[in-house]
Amino acid sequence: MKVAVLKGGRSLERGVSLRSGARVEDALERLGHEVLPIDVGPDLVKRLVAEKPEVAFVAMHGVGGEDGTVQELLEILGIPFTGPGAAACARCMDKVQAKDAIELAGRETPEGLKTPDWFAFNQAAFREFGAADALGRLEETLGFPLVVKPSRGGSSLGVKFARSAGEVPQALVSAFSYDDRVLLERFVDGRELAVSILGDEPLPVVEAILLEGDRYDFEARYEIGRTRFVCPAELSPEEERAVTEAAVGTYRALGCTGFARIDLILGDEGPWLLEANAIPGLTDTSLLPQAAEAAGLSFEQLVERILDLALKPAAA
Amino acid sequence: MAEVPEPTHRRRSHAGTRDLERYAGLFAERTGVMRSSAMRDLMAITARPEVISLAGGLPDTSTFPPQSFAAQMTRIAQKSAAKALQYGPTEGFEETKDCILEVMGAEGMLPDPDDIIVTTGGQQAIDLVCKTLIDPGDVVICEAPTYPGAIPTLCSYQADVVQVECDEDGMQVEVLEQLLDDLRAEGRRPKFIYSVPSFQNPAGVTMSLQRRHRLVELARAQELLVVEDNPYGLLRYGGEPMPPLYQLDGGDFVIYLGTFSKILSPGIRLGWAVAPPPVMEKIVLGKQAADLCTSTLTQYFVREYFAERRWQRYVDDLVEIYRRRRDTMVEALRDNFPAEATWTEPDGGLFIWATLPDYIDTSDLLAKALRADVAFVPGQAAYVDGRGSHSMRLNFSGVDEDEIREGVRRIGKVIAEQVDLYGALTGEQRLPEPKEESAPNVLPFRKTGEA
Numbered sequence: 167m168k169v170a171v172l173k174g175g176r177s178l179e180r181g182v183s184l185r186s187g188a189r190v191e192d193a194l195e196r197l198g199h200e201v202l203p204i205d206v207g208p209d210l211v212k213r214l215v216a217e218k219p220e221v222a223f224v225a226m227h228g229v230g231g232e233d234g235t236v237q238e239l240l241e242i243l244g245i246p247f248t249g250p251g252a253a254a255c256a257r258c259m260d261k262v263q264a265k266d267a268i269e270l271a272g273r274e275t276p277e278g279l280k281t282p283d284w285f286a287f288n289q290a291a292f293r294e295f296g297a298a299d300a301l302g303r304l305e306e307t308l309g310f311p312l313v314v315k316p317s318r319g320g321s322s323l324g325v326k327f328a329r330s331a332g333e334v335p336q337a338l339v340s341a342f343s344y345d346d347r348v349l350l351e352r353f354v355d356g357r358e359l360a361v362s363i364l365g366d367e368p369l370p371v372v373e374a375i376l377l378e379g380d381r382y383d384f385e386a387r388y389e390i391g392r393t394r395f396v397c398p399a400e401l402s403p404e405e406e407r408a409v410t411e412a413a414v415g416t417y418r419a420l421g422c423t424g425f426a427r428i429d430l431i432l433g434d435e436g437p438w439l440l441e442a443n444a445i446p447g448l449t450d451t452s453l454l455p456q457a458a459e460a461a462g463l464s465f466e467q468l469v470e471r472i473l474d475l476a477l478k479p480a481a482a
Numbered sequence: 483m484a485e486v487p488e489p490t491h492r493r494r495s496h497a498g499t500r501d502l503e504r505y506a507g508l509f510a511e512r513t514g515v516m517r518s519s520a521m522r523d524l525m526a527i528t529a530r531p532e533v534i535s536l537a538g539g540l541p542d543t544s545t546f547p548p549q550s551f552a553a554q555m556t557r558i559a560q561k562s563a564a565k566a567l568q569y570g571p572t573e574g575f576e577e578t579k580d581c582i583l584e585v586m587g588a589e590g591m592l593p594d595p596d597d598i599i600v601t602t603g604g605q606q607a608i609d610l611v612c613k614t615l616i617d618p619g620d621v622v623i624c625e626a627p628t629y630p631g632a633i634p635t636l637c638s639y640q641a642d643v644v645q646v647e648c649d650e651d652g653m654q655v656e657v658l659e660q661l662l663d664d665l666r667a668e669g670r671r672p673k674f675i676y677s678v679p680s681f682q683n684p685a686g687v688t689m690s691l692q693r694r695h696r697l698v699e700l701a702r703a704q705e706l707l708v709v710e711d712n713p714y715g716l717l718r719y720g721g722e723p724m725p726p727l728y729q730l731d732g733g734d735f736v737i738y739l740g741t742f743s744k745i746l747s748p749g750i751r752l753g754w755a756v757a758p759p760p761v762m763e764k765i766v767l768g769k770q771a772a773d774l775c776t777s778t779l780t781q782y783f784v785r786e787y788f789a790e791r792r793w794q795r796y797v798d799d800l801v802e803i804y805r806r807r808r809d810t811m812v813e814a815l816r817d818n819f820p821a822e823a824t825w826t827e828p829d830g831g832l833f834i835w836a837t838l839p840d841y842i843d844t845s846d847l848l849a850k851a852l853r854a855d856v857a858f859v860p861g862q863a864a865y866v867d868g869r870g871s872h873s874m875r876l877n878f879s880g881v882d883e884d885e886i887r888e889g890v891r892r893i894g895k896v897i898a899e900q901v902d903l904y905g906a907l908t909g910e911q912r913l914p915e916p917k918e919e920s921a922p923n924v925l926p927f928r929k930t931g932e933a
Binding site for chain 1: 526530841846847849852902903904907
């Protein structure tokens with residue numbers, strides 16, 4: 167089968183995407199497919215029209231590739247593609263949209279699912295409407311430390327912790343470097359878990375355990391050797407059920423298909439939803455391949471299954 | 483000519499995550515400090531053609547005449563193909579050392595050729611010095627900020643890196659003296675002091691003559707080694723030439739590192755180290771273990787090139803080009819950076835160091851700048867302890883004057899947006915910057931005590 171692998175692009179996560187893409191291409195070749203690697207740029211549509219791939223494997227992360235833009239194009243061109251559809255991607259990418267969608271789906275989501283209290287602002291609120299004057303009230307509601315994050319963005323880029331009111335403006339300036347809308351969120355403490363979902367099936371839960379440094383140190387997440395991943399995570403049967411149900415509930419509420427990864431914090435009162443990743447990383451150290459492996463799927467089998475889901479969504 | 487057959491497999495099959503964990507158990511302890519950072523990932527974007535990159539440290543190799551390159555390579559092929567394709571001595575060819583003597587002579591140094599080793603770029607010279615001198619946990623002192631490329635090398639040998647603040651006159655040697663006293667009180671002796679005294683990377687500052695004398699005095703009195711890294715010494719665009727530490731010391735306590743990268747080409751990977759004989763003996767053994775010898779082919783190239791006796795003229799040409807680019811960048815900074823920003827105005831080298839208001843984190847600013855198709859190096863890359871997050875390194879040698887103007891304009895625009903936003907967030911009213919012609923803000927570093 168002729169498979170286009172879409173990778174790279176202009177997002178800040180270009181580097182990760184190129185690594186995901188290379189690994190997918192490699193697996194596809196070993197599976198006997200004809201691979202068409204595309205570093206996504208202004209000639210994308212032209213190339214897709216000229217080369218006529220039967221299916222597109224989207225190995226892009228961040229703005230452009232994970233937010234529904236590329237998916238929308240593929241839908242227009244009638245090329246089946248891997249991972250969630252355009253609308254679901256847009257919802258996952260934008261944390262504000264995701265939270266709205268989950269709140270709307272309220273009745274159907276499992277009771278155990280909670281999202282930390284949050285507020286969202288765009289830059290105009292501060293520039294034009296004096297939103298700064300509301301910060302004090304909002305800080306009272308959320309307490310310290312609080313988390314400031316860009317609404318759209320992945321890999322924790324631009325995520326800042328503010329330990330006091332004095333640190334909030336600087337954290338906002340940083341978060342606004344990545345997006346025009348930012349969230350201020352209550353900090354929830356607990357174990358960091360990731361649930362990857364393939365088709366409609368949750369894969370074994372991965373736990374990220376920080377080996378050194380403090381919890382606010384986000385660099386640690388991306389440095390091999392500073393974070394240890396345990397899969398399957400050591401959870402009691404009740405915890406595992408609660409976490410898995412919360413993740414599957416989120417996946418459905420956001421309208422995901424194909425695959426996605428849901429990140430949660432497991433606190434004393436149960437799981438908190440942090441975010442949904444429409445196109446989780448597929449690199450050597452990424453969590454989805456790790457979870458698939460724990461479920462007995464090799465990387466090739468994972469890639470083949472993802473392709474199947476793209477071609478026969480109804481059969482999923 | 484027969485075509486090279488297409489290899490059957492482009493990449494070997496990748497390891498699964500489980501396999502990776504299996505390897506991780508085998509990794510040496512030092513790999514724990516060899517880290518890839520989120521910032522390095524961001525740099526993947528700077529390679530795109532629409533991005534004006536003020537991030538690299540690239541000399542402008544487009545100014546090297548291709549016909550001269552062709553003539554030299556042809557002469558090598560005709561006269562000495564077999565030798566140029568053979569292994570060479572670990573220390574390097576005597577003829578290469580003659581070229582090195584010419585370059586060092588141009589700055590007033592006259593080392594014994596036996597004290598010289600030709601290395602695979604200046605970077606290997608740093609690596610070999612570390613390999614020879616550092617045990618895990620040893621103290622190494624360097625400047626703050628320091629050459630970002632030295633940090634991974636120092637860390638991979640598990641040095642305990644201590645940084646001494648610079649000001650407009652280079653490393654604050656008074657602060658260094660205090661540090662040495664403190665270390666002595668703890669019973670610790672630094673293995674060496676690493677310094678780029680002239681047109682420092684990244685700060686662009688040059689150590690004053692007085693501090694040079696004092697540093698050499700300290701080294702001699704306390705029998706400390708100073709590693710002088712001098713890639714840019716001949717690229718001076720203003721001010722008076724400054725004697726290298728090596729010249730002041732005479733080569734007893736100063737290990738000197740040089741390179742052809744900035745005066746000829748970084749692609750030939752030719753640098754050198756000059757060290758006292760006992761140290762050199764170990765460096766040679768280290769070099770032998772690392773790569774046996776430096777490329778003979780490029781050593782022949784340098785020999786041919788120097789035989790034309792035009793190398794100094796080429797350096798003069800580069801100086802003219804880079805001086806104009808520096809002036810262009812300084813002018814662009816005055817026009818586009820906010821009044822609270824400070825930056826250095828270097829007398830030479832390739833870099834300007836700019837410092838922004840302390841509520842701006844330049845790593846985050848880089849994300850915003852990349853969307854505006856411009857890149858720089860965030861200051862954190864020049865510190866071991868996470869400091870430098872309000873500063874940035876700007877390179878003016880790698881792109882032309884129009885691109886410098888446009889690049890700085892784009893950075894200035896994203897900074898202005900952050901300054902405005904911070905004003906809106908804190909209620910501080912910020913008036914538009916007055917375009918005044920009066921004394922430009924060139925204070926390079928915050929004074930000590932001002933935090």
